[in-house]
Amino acid sequence: MAEARGISVIRQAIMRSAADLFAEVGYRKASLRGIAADAGCDPALIAHYFGSKEGLFTVVVAETVRPAGVLQEAMDRRDPEAAEWLLRHAATDWGDPVQQRRILGVLRSVPDLPVARERMSQSLVPEGVAGVAADEIRLALISSLFVGVVTARHMDLLPPELTVGGDCSELVRALTPVVAAYLAASPATGGRPDAL
Known part of the structure; x- marks a missing residue:
């Protein structure tokens, strides 16, 4: 032992x-x-x-990049609070300087390693979603949003009022409607959020 x-x-x-x-x-x-x-x-x-x-x-x-299971859970919930729940989960990484630095390190390494992009994609897309075009599109957009937030926070590109506090509550509040729209997308709309 x-x-x-x-x-x-x-x-x-x-x-x-x-x-x-x-x-x-x-x-x-x-x-x-x-x-x-x-x-x-x-x-x-x-x-x-x-x-x-x-x-x-x-x-x-x-x-380091571990949203696949969380994204799947958010999709499965199918309730109005799913987007906020997902964002609050992501915010634990956004508010952690060590984790934020490591996520940026993974992103920085992607161009150096031919299979890195594939590894990143696998960690972002839940197994049950792979091959379902509409779901892959909306998850790719949510993941891109999360990557953008990490990068923008690192470069101090976000308005200060969105980054105040360790829980990123203002940022979560601002992004919730966007993520909710993507989570609400259905295959019938070709992956386009109904609200957009």
Whole structure:
């Protein structure tokens, strides 16, 4: 049991260091030696646990960009509060400087790795939605909105009144009608929100 706990601690330390380094320098410039040094372990352990730098990146994406399940739940709820619930969930990441930095690191790494875009898409689209064109369109638009918010907050492009407070409540309030419109879209409208 103690050995398993030790493995878990090392694995988490590697993932944390990788996420931080990808955020700082991007995928291409992040080295396994640098990640291992920051995690305080032998570089061989990265190959042991993750197979390769690409394998490590894939796991970091899955841990950092994780809205697929939440998006699916919001779609399944089919109630007026679903959009606000989804946005409040997203706001926990928007309000966390560490998580925001890691999300930006993943986005910065996408151009460096041919399969990174695919990995990002997989983490954004719930399994049951893949192949349903109308649902994929509306989820792509919601995901794009979320990525835009992270980027705009990082670059201080949003009005100060929207970013005041750690809970992003003003931002959530402003975006709720938009996300609600996308969640309300139906296949009959070709994925176009009924309210737009």
